[in-house]
Amino acid sequence: MTGEVTAAVTAAVTNENVRALAAELRDLLGAENVSADAAALERASVDGARLSPIIVEQLPLGRAELVAWPTSAELIAATVAAAVRHRVPVTPRGKGTGNYGQAIPMSGGLVLDTTRARAIVEFGEGYVVVEAGVPMAKIEHEANARGQQVLMYPSTANSSIGGFLSGGSGGTGSIRHGMLHQDFALALDVVHADGEGTLVHVEGADAEPYIHNYGTAGIIARAKIALEPLQPWRGFFASFDTFEQALSVIRPFAELEPTPRLVSADPPVLAAALPADEGIPAGRASLRAILDEASLPAATALVEQAGGRVELVREGTQAMLKISRISYNHPIEWLQKSHPGRYFHVEVAGDALVDRIAEVERVYVGGMLHIEAQKGRPIGMLAGIYSSAQEVYDGFDKLTELGVGFHNCHQWYVDYQPERTAELARTTDPLGLLNPGKLQQELTVRTGRQA
Numbered sequence: 001m002t003g004e005v006t007a008a009v010t011a012a013v014t015n016e017n018v019r020a021l022a023a024e025l026r027d028l029l030g031a032e033n034v035s036a037d038a039a040a041l042e043r044a045s046v047d048g049a050r051l052s053p054i055i056v057e058q059l060p061l062g063r064a065e066l067v068a069w070p071t072s073a074e075l076i077a078a079t080v081a082a083a084v085r086h087r088v089p090v091t092p093r094g095k096g097t098g099n100y101g102q103a104i105p106m107s108g109g110l111v112l113d114t115t116r117a118r119a120i121v122e123f124g125e126g127y128v129v130v131e132a133g134v135p136m137a138k139i140e141h142e143a144n145a146r147g148q149q150v151l152m153y154p155s156t157a158n159s160s161i162g163g164f165l166s167g168g169s170g171g172t173g174s175i176r177h178g179m180l181h182q183d184f185a186l187a188l189d190v191v192h193a194d195g196e197g198t199l200v201h202v203e204g205a206d207a208e209p210y211i212h213n214y215g216t217a218g219i220i221a222r223a224k225i226a227l228e229p230l231q232p233w234r235g236f237f238a239s240f241d242t243f244e245q246a247l248s249v250i251r252p253f254a255e256l257e258p259t260p261r262l263v264s265a266d267p268p269v270l271a272a273a274l275p276a277d278e279g280i281p282a283g284r285a286s287l288r289a290i291l292d293e294a295s296l297p298a299a300t301a302l303v304e305q306a307g308g309r310v311e312l313v314r315e316g317t318q319a320m321l322k323i324s325r326i327s328y329n330h331p332i333e334w335l336q337k338s339h340p341g342r343y344f345h346v347e348v349a350g351d352a353l354v355d356r357i358a359e360v361e362r363v364y365v366g367g368m369l370h371i372e373a374q375k376g377r378p379i380g381m382l383a384g385i386y387s388s389a390q391e392v393y394d395g396f397d398k399l400t401e402l403g404v405g406f407h408n409c410h411q412w413y414v415d416y417q418p419e420r421t422a423e424l425a426r427t428t429d430p431l432g433l434l435n436p437g438k439l440q441q442e443l444t445v446r447t448g449r450q451a
Contacts, residue, residue, distance in 0.1 A: 054410035073221035081197030092215035094163020101412035106437030132162025235314035237279030243267035263373035
């Protein structure tokens with residue numbers, strides 16, 4: 001979608017368009033599922049973008065003129081069709097837990113909130129079919145009750161499945177299963193902005209182009225995702241005198257059998273910012289993991305050989321979810337809460353995070369690394385003290401010199417297969433109404449890079 005098309009669409013939207021759409025949606029969805037109330041519009045116009053000081057400097061990026069809550073996949077399709085008829089842009093939204101502005105309605109118009117479409121349609125052996133608004137934690141609980149588990153879920157476990165598929169990358173379970181686009185979504189029912197109001201069913205490789213594109217080529221209304229047999233997971237907490245000791249076990253932990261579901265580690269300052277927990281003692285580097293019960297002896301041996309100690313082991317789904325919620329981006333969020341306005345972060349990857357940690361942390365003033373075991377190579381979030389966007393960008397060159405892959409966490413553009421997404425959107429969104437402002441065909445190092 002070109003910038004010219006986006007500008008033309010935005011200019012064509014008038015209050016009259018929105019008023020006409022609101023009237024139609026109230027008849028379609030019920031008045032309780034449509035709002036132009038100022039408070040509702042404000043809530044629908046923000047996400048977790050305040051995690052990025054670079055994006056904060058550019059806020060507000062847009063404000064909804066109308067918000068709707070369709071209560072089924074079919075009504076999601078009908079809502080999109082109505083918006084197309086009235087030429088009103090549509091920004092899809094799940095729980096709004098994305099961190100980089102993907103759910104901000106940059107062209108105004110309608111925010112389509114999927115969180116009331118919460119039906120669990122079907123459980124089967126190795127799969128579940130759910131509507132877009134079902135929280136990942138609910139899917140996991142329901143699957144566990146049937147002796148199964150989802151392949152992975154995000155660190156913000158209350159995120160909706162539609163939001164996770166549209167904006168996520170990986171999470172708890174990805175050490176074994178890789179990233180989100182790798183055999184997680186078996187089939188999708190998506191909605192195109194062609195005015196037809198139908199659910200388009202896609203399976204396997206045909207579903208993959210709709211993942212991680214923020215709804216710019218089609219809005220996910222229903223998903224069939226993969227399940228596997230439930231394992232006896234245990235929450236494992238260990239601590240070390242130094243972060244270097246914790247780093248030394250990250251790669252061996254990823255190779256434990258059965259494969260861990262999650263392994264996270266933090267230096268003492270980052271660990272101190274996390275919610276108080278007896279498993280995270282003050283003044284020590286922290287390692288948390290979700291391990292199969294069978295791997296506990298080997299994990300304990302690894303910790304002790306590295307000079308650390310096991311603090312405690314917990315059981316239960318809630319304990320696993322709690323560990324997940326202090327993984328990936330979340331330690332940085334807790335750090336920012338402890339030190340308001342001070343820190344930013346960059347997503348990083350590669351063996352240099354272990355082998356050259358001192359050099360990596362020196363890339364940014366006050367540098368600290370949160371690290372995750374991952375399939376193939378460790379990944380992490382490198383925090384630094386924020387001074388300017390340019391200093392953040394300049395650090396990218398230094399990371400490249402160290403052999404560190406990075407992803408710019410401070411932009412809202414589609415940066416996974418953007419050319420493919422743009423090509424698909426020419427057919428599925430000919431008027432450029434789906435989440436305008438998020439799709440560009442060409443990206444540079446300054447807008448994002450995944451190495």
